[in-house]
Amino acid sequence: MSTSYGSDHINLSSGDFRGQVVGKQVNHHYSARKVDWPVRVGAIPEQAGHYQHRAIADQLDTALNSFGTVVLRQVLSGTGGVGKTQLAARHARALARITDSGSRVDVLVWANAASREQITFAYAQAAQQLFTTVPENPEDAAQLFLTWLQDPNKHQDRRWLIVWDDLADPTMVKDLWPPHDQPHGRVLVTTRRRDHSLSTQGRRLLDVDIYTPDEAHAFLTHALNEADVPHNTEELVDLAHTLGFLPLALGQAITYMAELGMRCTDYLQLFRDRVRILGEVFPDWETHTPLAATWELSVQQADTFSPKGVARPMMGLIALLDGSGIPERVLTAAAVLAYLAFYRTRNPATPAPTKPATSPLTAHEARTALASLHRLNLITRTTPPLDPGETEPTDILVGAHQLVQRATREHAATQPTRKSVWALGDALLEVWPEIELNTTLVQLLRDNTTALKNHGASQTESTRDWLWETGGHIVLFRFGLSLGQTGQVGTTVKYWEDMTAETQKRMGNKQPSALIARANLAYWVGISGKPSKSVKMFQDLLTDQLEILGPDHPSTLMTMANLANMIGRTGNFHAALDGFKKVLIKQEYTLGSNHPYTFSTLANIASTCRQLGRFSEALDVYKRLLHEMPKTLGSNHPETLSTRANYAYWHGETGNPARAESLSKELLPDQLRILGPNHPDTLTTRANITLWRGQAGNPSEAAQASERLLNDRMRVLGPEHPDTLTTRGDLAHWRGQSGDQSGAVSAYLDLLTDRLRILGSDHPDTLATRSRLAHWQGKAGNPARAAISFEELLADRLRVLGPDHPHTLATRHNLADWTYKSGDAAKAMELLKDLVRDRERLLGLDHPEAQRSGSLLRRWQDELSDT
Numbered sequence: 001m002s003t004s005y006g007s008d009h010i011n012l013s014s015g016d017f018r019g020q021v022v023g024k025q026v027n028h029h030y031s032a033r034k035v036d037w038p039v040r041v042g043a044i045p046e047q048a049g050h051y052q053h054r055a056i057a058d059q060l061d062t063a064l065n066s067f068g069t070v071v072l073r074q075v076l077s078g079t080g081g082v083g084k085t086q087l088a089a090r091h092a093r094a095l096a097r098i099t100d101s102g103s104r105v106d107v108l109v110w111a112n113a114a115s116r117e118q119i120t121f122a123y124a125q126a127a128q129q130l131f132t133t134v135p136e137n138p139e140d141a142a143q144l145f146l147t148w149l150q151d152p153n154k155h156q157d158r159r160w161l162i163v164w165d166d167l168a169d170p171t172m173v174k175d176l177w178p179p180h181d182q183p184h185g186r187v188l189v190t191t192r193r194r195d196h197s198l199s200t201q202g203r204r205l206l207d208v209d210i211y212t213p214d215e216a217h218a219f220l221t222h223a224l225n226e227a228d229v230p231h232n233t234e235e236l237v238d239l240a241h242t243l244g245f246l247p248l249a250l251g252q253a254i255t256y257m258a259e260l261g262m263r264c265t266d267y268l269q270l271f272r273d274r275v276r277i278l279g280e281v282f283p284d285w286e287t288h289t290p291l292a293a294t295w296e297l298s299v300q301q302a303d304t305f306s307p308k309g310v311a312r313p314m315m316g317l318i319a320l321l322d323g324s325g326i327p328e329r330v331l332t333a334a335a336v337l338a339y340l341a342f343y344r345t346r347n348p349a350t351p352a353p354t355k356p357a358t359s360p361l362t363a364h365e366a367r368t369a370l371a372s373l374h375r376l377n378l379i380t381r382t383t384p385p386l387d388p389g390e391t392e393p394t395d396i397l398v399g400a401h402q403l404v405q406r407a408t409r410e411h412a413a414t415q416p417t418r419k420s421v422w423a424l425g426d427a428l429l430e431v432w433p434e435i436e437l438n439t440t441l442v443q444l445l446r447d448n449t450t451a452l453k454n455h456g457a458s459q460t461e462s463t464r465d466w467l468w469e470t471g472g473h474i475v476l477f478r479f480g481l482s483l484g485q486t487g488q489v490g491t492t493v494k495y496w497e498d499m500t501a502e503t504q505k506r507m508g509n510k511q512p513s514a515l516i517a518r519a520n521l522a523y524w525v526g527i528s529g530k531p532s533k534s535v536k537m538f539q540d541l542l543t544d545q546l547e548i549l550g551p552d553h554p555s556t557l558m559t560m561a562n563l564a565n566m567i568g569r570t571g572n573f574h575a576a577l578d579g580f581k582k583v584l585i586k587q588e589y590t591l592g593s594n595h596p597y598t599f600s601t602l603a604n605i606a607s608t609c610r611q612l613g614r615f616s617e618a619l620d621v622y623k624r625l626l627h628e629m630p631k632t633l634g635s636n637h638p639e640t641l642s643t644r645a646n647y648a649y650w651h652g653e654t655g656n657p658a659r660a661e662s663l664s665k666e667l668l669p670d671q672l673r674i675l676g677p678n679h680p681d682t683l684t685t686r687a688n689i690t691l692w693r694g695q696a697g698n699p700s701e702a703a704q705a706s707e708r709l710l711n712d713r714m715r716v717l718g719p720e721h722p723d724t725l726t727t728r729g730d731l732a733h734w735r736g737q738s739g740d741q742s743g744a745v746s747a748y749l750d751l752l753t754d755r756l757r758i759l760g761s762d763h764p765d766t767l768a769t770r771s772r773l774a775h776w777q778g779k780a781g782n783p784a785r786a787a788i789s790f791e792e793l794l795a796d797r798l799r800v801l802g803p804d805h806p807h808t809l810a811t812r813h814n815l816a817d818w819t820y821k822s823g824d825a826a827k828a829m830e831l832l833k834d835l836v837r838d839r840e841r842l843l844g845l846d847h848p849e850a851q852r853s854g855s856l857l858r859r860w861q862d863e864l865s866d867t
Contacts, residue, residue: 035129035130036129037101037106037158038096038104038105038106038107038108039106039107039108039109039126039129039130040096040108041108041109041110041111041122041125041126041129042109042110042111042112042122042125042163042384043110043325043382043383043384043397044089044092044093044096044110044163044382045085045086045089045165045380045382045399046089046380046382047086047089047090047093048083048086048251048377051086051090052211052215052218052219052222052247054083054087054211054215056076056087056206056208057087057090057091059206060074060087060091060188060206061091063204064091064095064161064186064188065095067159067183067184067186069183070180070181070182070183071180071186072180072202072203072204073177073178073180073187073188073189073202073203073204074186074187074188074189074203074204074206075189075190075191075198075199075203075204075205075206076088076188076189076190076191076206076208077190077191077192077193077194077198077205077206077207077208078192078207078208078209079192080192080248080401080402080403081246081247081248081249081291081401081403082208082209082210082246082247082248083208083247083248084166084190084191084208085165085166085190086247087190087208088163088165088188088190089110091188092108092110092161092163092188095108095161096108104159105159105160105161106158106159106160107126107130107155107158107159107160107161108160108161108163109122109123109125109126109160109161109162109163110122110163110165111123111162111163111164111165112165112166112324112325113164113165113166113167113168113173113189113190113191114166114168114322114324115168115172115447115450116169116172116173116176117138117443117446117447118324118447119142119164119173119176120138120139120141120142120176121138121440121443123138123141123142123145123146123176124138124141124142124145125440126145127141127142127144127145127148128141128715130145130148131144132711132715134714134715135714135715135717135719135721135724138443140719142176146176146178146179149162149178149179149182149185150179150182152182152184155184157183157184158184159184159185159186160178160182160184160185160186161185161186161187161188162178162185162186162187162188163187163188163189163190164187164188164189164190164191165190165324166190166191166192166324166402167189167190167191167193168191168193169193170191170193170195170197170198171195171197177201180201180202180203181202189203210244210245210246210247211240211245211246211247211250212245213237213240213245216236216240216245216250217233217236217237217240219247219250219254220236220239220240220250220254221236223254223258224236224254224257224258224264227254227257227258227261228261229257229258229261229262229263229264230263231263231264235263235264235265236264238264238265238268239253239264239267239268242268242271242272242290243271243290243294244290246290246291248291248401248403248404249290249291249293249294251377252291252294252295252297252298252376252377252378253267253271253294253297255298255375255376255377256294256297256298256301256376259301259375259376260301267297270297271290271293271294271297274293274296274297275290275293291403291404291407292407292410292411295378295403295404295407295408296407296411298376298377298378299311299312299315299373299376299378299408299414300312301376302315302369302372302373302375302376302378303345305368305369305372305375306368307344307361307365307368307369308344308345309344309345310340310344310345310361310365310366310368310369311369311372311373312345312413312414313339313340313343313344313345313414313420314331314340314366314369314370314373315373315378315379315408315414316408316409316413316414316415316416316420317331317336317339317420317423317424318331318373318379318398318400318405318408319400319404319405319406319408319409319414319416319455320409320416320420320421320424320451320452320455321424321448321451321452322444322447322448322450322451323399323400323401323402323404323405323451324399324447325384325397325398325399325444325447326397326398326399326444326448327395327396327397327398327431327441327444327445327448328367328370328381328395328396328397328398329395329431330424330427330428330431330445330448331366331370331398331427332363332366332367333426333427333430333431334427334430335423335424335426335427335430336366336423336424336427337360337361337362337363337366338360338361338423339419339420339423340361340366340369341360341361343419343420344361345413370398378400378404379398379399379400379404380398380399380400381396381397381398381399382396382397382399383396383397384397384440395441395444397444405455409455416455416466417466418466418469421452421466421467422466422467422473424452425452425467425473425474425475426475428445428448428449428452428475428478429474429475429478431445432445432475432478432482435638435675435676435679436482436485442482445482446479446482446483449475449476449478449479450479452467452475453467453476468502468506471507471511471512471513472503472513476499477499477516477517477520479495480492480495480496480499480520481520483495484524489524489527489528490528492524493521493524493525493528496517496520496521496524497521499517499520499521500514500517500518500521502517503517503518509544510544510547510548512555515541515544515545515548515549515555516555518537518541519538519541519555519558519559519562521537522534522537522538522541522562522566523562525537526565526566526569529763529764529765531566531567531569531570531764532570534566534569535563535566535567535570538559538562538563538566539563541559542556542559542560542563545559551586552586552589552590554590554591554597557583557586557587557590557591557597558597560579560582560583560586561579561580561583561597561600561601561604563579564576564577564578564579564580564583564604565604567579568608568611570801570805571801571802571804571805571806571807571808572804572805573608573611573612573806574612576608577605577608577609577612580601580604580605580608581605583601584598584601584602584605587601593628594628594631594632596632596633596639599625599628599629599632599633599639599643600639602621602624602625603621603625603639603642603643603646605621606618606621606622606625606646606650607646609621610649610650610653611806612843612847613843613844613846613847613848613849615650615653615654618650619650622643622646622647622650625643625647626643626644626647629643636670636674638674638675638681641667641670641671641674641675641681642681644663644667645664645667645681645684645685645688647663648660648663648664648667648688649688651663652688652691652692652695657691657692657693657695657696658692658696660688660692661689661692661693661696664685664688664689664692665689667685668682668685668686668689671685677712678712678715678716680716680717680723683709683712683713683716683717683723684723686705686709686712687706687709687723687726687727687730689705690702690705690706690709690730690734691730693705694734694737699734699737699738700734700738702730702734702737703731703734703735703737703738706727706730706731706734707731709727709730710724710727710728710730710731713727725751725755725765728747728751729748729751729769729772731747732744732747732748732751732772732776733772733776735747736776736779741776741779741780741781742780744776744779744780745773745776745777745780748769748772748773748776749773751769752766752769752770752773755769761796762796762800764801764807767793767796767797767800767801767807768807770789770793771790771793771807771810771811771814773789774786774789774790774793774814774818775814777789778818778821783818783821783822783823784822786814786818786821786822787815787818787819787821787822787824790811790814790815790818791815793811794808794811794812794815797811803838804838804842806849809835809838809839809842809849810849812831812834812835812838813832813835813849813852813853813856815831816828816831816832816835816856817856819831820832820860825860825864828860829857829860829861829864832853832856832857832860833857835853836850836853836854836857839853839854840854
């Protein structure tokens with residue numbers, strides 16, 4: 001897919017120079033939207049049955065309800081199962097129920113705090129409801145939201161409450177704490193940690209312990225009365241004491257007793273029998289052993305409900321995922337249904353299923369099993385609030401307490417197995433969308449994949465080991481591809497570095513999975529701005545693939561194509577074209593002329609021909625693609641649409657911007673219909689329409705369109721995405737073309753500052769920005785400064801890229817041009833004569849750039865002869 005300009009040349013062209021920028025540097029591009037108050041983010045956990053009021057709740061009410069005064073950030077600390085989340089949820093629900101605009105909480109964010117990523121994603125969702133444009137990268141959106149919280153001029157003293165539930169590592173979120181000095185803002189955190197930092201810097205640490213005897217008695221009395229279960233004071237005292245006054249264990253016991261109409265004495269007999277058995281199963285549980293026993297009794301009972309034998313293996317699957325939010329569709333996917341049908345509990349004491357164990361299980365039956373687990377207080381099922389623009393919720397989210405998950409994983413009947421781990425990996429893949437438009441769902445899938453990788457499986461093995469059996473589960477690789485689509489290039493490179501190291505450690509350097517990981521790493525290294533390093537990596541990979549897979553294997557051919565691509569990124573287009581043509585011959589022979597890989601190579605050949613100025617050859621390839629691709633892939637296939645975009649771009653490059661704009665406008669409605677308005681290709685077509693509109697003589701319209709596009713690219717791709725940076729350059733250019741040359745200089749200076757800090761001085765994008773800055777310095781009335789800047793840039797490009805790179809040659813042209821304009825015609829003539837000779841030698845007499853330099857030389861000669 002072609003992109004908008006980024007070339008060093010004075011005229012715009014198809015070069016794509018990319019880089020990164022810190023979100024804080026461009027906050028002025030974010031405009032507030034008309035907000036539909038109140039803003040609600042995150043699913044507040046449902047209230048546990050028979051909620052028991054506690055004295056600490058009154059302390060919270062006093063501190064958190066006094067809006068208008070500055071209060072400390074409240075941190076609830078305690079061991080698992082004591083009810084911290086329930087206390088926080090009770091308070092959040094109470095505030096959420098207030099609807100009066102004068103006293104309500106206008107922004108309420110409930111964030112699962114088990115990882116930094118989950119907090120930043122919740123912040124991003126809040127930002128989406130407050131601003132017209134928000135970067136998709138949660139880290140950038142988080143900073144935007146925090147800026148809003150910290151600035152009364154932005155939030156206009158609206159009340160807000162931020163809840164972090166189950167903070168796992170305070171050291172990882174130091175920069176994400178909401179402000180504590182805002183009288184209209186409140187912060188509530190639950191955690192099992194007691195770090196000293198949680199009681200400093202405006203934070204108040206509150207200990208949450210097990211029930212007091214009075215609280216336990218009140219809880220049990222109310223619950224058993226409501227369930228109409230006979231009891232006496234002595235029984236209640238015995239039950240509370242035996243279960244260690246642990247709220248979570250008491251809640252499960254009460255639910256079980258109410259379900260079966262069982263007296264306390266009968267339950268305690270079952271419980272004590274089970275504790276004697278479980279003592280060997282949970283050797284490390286210490287004071288939490290009561291929870292393990294109540295859990296086991298509840299799971300056993302849920303397993304007797306219809307469909308019989310399904311609840312227990314379902315609980316085993318839930319224990320391996322992210323207990324803060326599992327999309328229900330994952331637990332009803334075909335892979336899970338097949339697993340549950342085969343591994344449903346075979347318990348001689350339980351009546352046999354009415355159908356064979358291997359008969360298909362329906363999604364409705366799986367949901368019924370989830371309802372059974374929910375009925376016994378083992379899981380939660382919540383419906384999250386709608387994301388902006390959604391008409392239906394993303395999914396019902398299944399949750400489970402960490403202690404419940406731990407008990408499940410450590411019990412012999414529900415501990416992880418290779419089959420359960422792979423079934424979940426298959427289910428995640430099944431649900432994962434090919435085109436990632438629903439960012440909330442995809443974020444949940446990444447969270448759950450991370451949980452699946454990290455949870456222990458047995459005493460001697462781990463799910464991470466199981467996921468790596470037989471070369472590694474595909475979900476590990478799908479995760480990396482998804483990460484790449486977020487535009488977080490650095491994070492993606494790190495992921496593939498880890499994947500490559502893992503595959504090499506487990507299976508050596510030449511197994512198929514290792515080769516795939518190496519290929520992805522090499523690709524993202526190139527995308528990160530290191531094409532020369534990528535070329536070396538692909539060359540090494542190709543050597544191994546030729547030896548292991550052979551010259552005609554599709555993976556070998558793909559590496560040959562990627563190698564040619566990276567060679568082209570270094571500026572050696574002739575070698576790249578030769579490489580693509582060699583790949584094409586092999587692909588047509590082994591895969592066929594209509595294979596998608598063959599089409600991809602043809603598209604690369606056309607693009608490289610354009611770079612070399614061989615426009616008629618590029619046109620022939622595009623015509624072939626436009627004829628063959630719809631017949632094979634269909635007219636709505638993304639690659640077909642991409643070919644149409646590139647064909648339109650060809651017209652612009654050959655001097656017909658009006659035709660290019662027309663074709664792009666014809667394409668855009670189809671992309672909007674098929675890909676959606678936020679797909680990167682749709683946004684790129686908008687960028688190209690802007691480009692051709694500007695080149696056709698409408699720079700003001702192009703500037704306005706670039707600003708709109710920049711807002712959308714920031715919202716969808718994030719300010720660090722390469723395409724967003726390209727659009728910042730576009731906007732600066734068109735403002736300059738519209739007459740604001742000093743504004744263009746200022747914008748390019750800002751962009752250069754960002755790229756120097758993030759990418760370094762030798763990155764191609766940094767060098768390209770220096771070129772554009774020098775050009776506009778000259779346009780702004782300082783040709784001598786432009787000449788000096790191009791001379792300094794030339795020295796660096798010779799060192800970094802070499803003398804024959806197209807960008808080096810372009811810098812020489814621009815240096816000669818501004819030297820002439822600064823008044824040194826003799827020096828400029830010598831510079832340009834040398835350049836014309838080199839361009840004709842390297843590119844040929846007919847190449848547009850050779851002709852451009854030659855034409856300029858002849859014009860100067862004519863001007864000087866006239867004088």
